[in-house]
Amino acid sequence: MPWRKAWVDPQTISDPAELRKTLEIRAYEVWISEIMLQQTRVAVVIDYWGRWMAKWPTIHDLAAAKPEDVLSAWSGLGYYSRATRIHEAAKLAVGDPDMKGLLPSSARDLDAKIPGVGRYTAGAISCIVFGRAEPMVDGNVLRVLSRQLGIYGNIKTGKAVIDAIWAAADAMVKATSELDGPNGETSREPNDRPGRWGQALMELGSTICTPNPNCSQCPITSTCRVYMEGELKASKSKETLKTMADIEDAACILCEPFDDGAGGSDDDSTQVKNRTNKAEVRQSKQATLAAFAFTRRPAKDATSSSSPSATSGAPSKATMDIITSHARRFPVKVIKKAVREEETLVCAIRRSDGHYLIHRRPLKGLLAGLWEFPSQLLGPSAKPDKGKREQLATAYVSSLMNGGKEGRKKTTKISCGGELGSVPWLFSHIKLTMHVFLFEVGEDAEVAEDEEQPRRWVASGEVDAESMGTGMRKCWKMVQDAVEES
Numbered sequence: 001m002p003w004r005k006a007w008v009d010p011q012t013i014s015d016p017a018e019l020r021k022t023l024e025i026r027a028y029e030v031w032i033s034e035i036m037l038q039q040t041r042v043a044v045v046i047d048y049w050g051r052w053m054a055k056w057p058t059i060h061d062l063a064a065a066k067p068e069d070v071l072s073a074w075s076g077l078g079y080y081s082r083a084t085r086i087h088e089a090a091k092l093a094v095g096d097p098d099m100k101g102l103l104p105s106s107a108r109d110l111d112a113k114i115p116g117v118g119r120y121t122a123g124a125i126s127c128i129v130f131g132r133a134e135p136m137v138d139g140n141v142l143r144v145l146s147r148q149l150g151i152y153g154n155i156k157t158g159k160a161v162i163d164a165i166w167a168a169a170d171a172m173v174k175a176t177s178e179l180d181g182p183n184g185e186t187s188r189e190p191n192d193r194p195g196r197w198g199q200a201l202m203e204l205g206s207t208i209c210t211p212n213p214n215c216s217q218c219p220i221t222s223t224c225r226v227y228m229e230g231e232l233k234a235s236k237s238k239e240t241l242k243t244m245a246d247i248e249d250a251a252c253i254l255c256e257p258f259d260d261g262a263g264g265s266d267d268d269s270t271q272v273k274n275r276t277n278k279a280e281v282r283q284s285k286q287a288t289l290a291a292f293a294f295t296r297r298p299a300k301d302a303t304s305s306s307s308p309s310a311t312s313g314a315p316s317k318a319t320m321d322i323i324t325s326h327a328r329r330f331p332v333k334v335i336k337k338a339v340r341e342e343e344t345l346v347c348a349i350r351r352s353d354g355h356y357l358i359h360r361r362p363l364k365g366l367l368a369g370l371w372e373f374p375s376q377l378l379g380p381s382a383k384p385d386k387g388k389r390e391q392l393a394t395a396y397v398s399s400l401m402n403g404g405k406e407g408r409k410k411t412t413k414i415s416c417g418g419e420l421g422s423v424p425w426l427f428s429h430i431k432l433t434m435h436v437f438l439f440e441v442g443e444d445a446e447v448a449e450d451e452e453q454p455r456r457w458v459a460s461g462e463v464d465a466e467s468m469g470t471g472m473r474k475c476w477k478m479v480q481d482a483v484e485e486s
């Protein structure tokens with residue numbers, strides 16, 4: 001990953017101006033990579049990040065960029081408001097008399113002062129760039145630590161659960177970053193450990209401790225609470241179960257009731273049903289965080305790795321299946337909200353000189369500030385058939401074409417080329433179907449003005465350069481194919 005670079009040790013750069021410049025670039029690089037990584041997979045981000053850095057190598061370059069160029073560079077990543085916020089934040093950081101382009105080093109200041117930087121990104125920049133002992137907890141780390149600590153809770157919306165895991169991550173990174181001084185004292189001077197530690201946990205969550213974990217390859221089984229529980233389940237040894245009962249002396253206030261009978265089902269609805277049917281479930285005693293955080297079982301042999309595959313006493317396949325099946329149930333599965341279904345009429349209006357009308361979306365909300373072919377959302381209960389959709393699209397285009405400035409109203413001849421097809425597009429919370437229409441109008445067509453949604457004509461060959469969402473680009477491809485065939 002090109003944004004992963006050796007930690008910049010301030011002790012190795014004696015010139016303050018050079019150090020400042022180096023940190024400024026590193027903070028900018030890590031910031032952009034972290035925001036992009038929240039959007040999509042690493043493999044996709046590598047390309048986007050590379051193009052972004054080639055276009056705007058410093059935060060000063062980004063601050064001076066045109067908003068539409070920033071949106072265009074973000075096109076395809078989704079959540080376009082994030083691109084706008086990055087741009088706003090760059091302008092703010094460059095214009096701020098204290099920052100002058102260098103992002104703050106403390107997670108608290110990053111979170112408070114930089115728009116669009118939340119707790120996770122603030123921790124990542126502070127750790128990775130400035131070597132500070134700050135927790136960086138993304139979705140993967142929440143899952144890893146919920147298993148390590150044996151917390152059977154909701155890591156999506158359970159505030160107490162999330163806060164407890166952040167607190168544990170904070171304690172861990174602080175312990176990890178302590179350096180031994182020459183006289184046996186410890187210090188927490190900035191160093192490379194916080195960044196390496198945080199990135200290692202995230203990597204573990206994305207490669208081994210995934211929703212379907214591969215515990216046999218895990219390097220930290222010896223501290224893993226759910227691994228230990230899985231072993232006990234497999235052994236069913238009365239002696240060890242009694243030992244567990246002795247130490248499980250307090251019911252955890254974070255964990256939800258755990259139904260042992262639910263087995264390793266991957267079916268979320270089964271698990272949720274089993275969990276919530278309290279009359280039938282047995283609430284296992286879960287250890288408190290204080291009792292179990294950071295405990296380590298004795299190593300089974302002298303090897304340094306705690307990965308079961310690296311030890312002579314590796315569990316049998318049957319035991320490992322029980323362990324991973326148990327681990328897979330952590331954290332609590334949360335039923336996703338149903339996506340809303342919507343339909344929209346996308347109207348490509350082609351002037352006889354080959355120009356197309358586009359308008360800008362509102363500056364807030366879905367796909368904020370992007371350009372698109374004039375589109376009209378259908379009401380939630382409307383389910384018009386193809387003929388009715390064409391009528392609605394024609395009426396919409398007529399309202400755009402024949403609503404020119406007061407006193408200049410005239411009737412523009414509009415010809416509808418029909419519905420070309422439909423493009424399905426999935427957002428995180430909306431399933432959108434875009435019905436694509438092609439209209440032809442004369443060269444003298446006059447367009448209604450709208451201050452909130454500016455409109456303009458662009459030549460066919462320039463549409464690709466506009467900042468459009470990926471779904472709208474698919475509609476454009478459909479239009480191009482239809483025009484070529486006609």
Ligand code: SF4
Nearest residue numbers: 147209215218224327
């Ligand atoms: S032992 Fe299994 S559940 Fe525990 S951290 Fe490792 S992969 Fe995750």
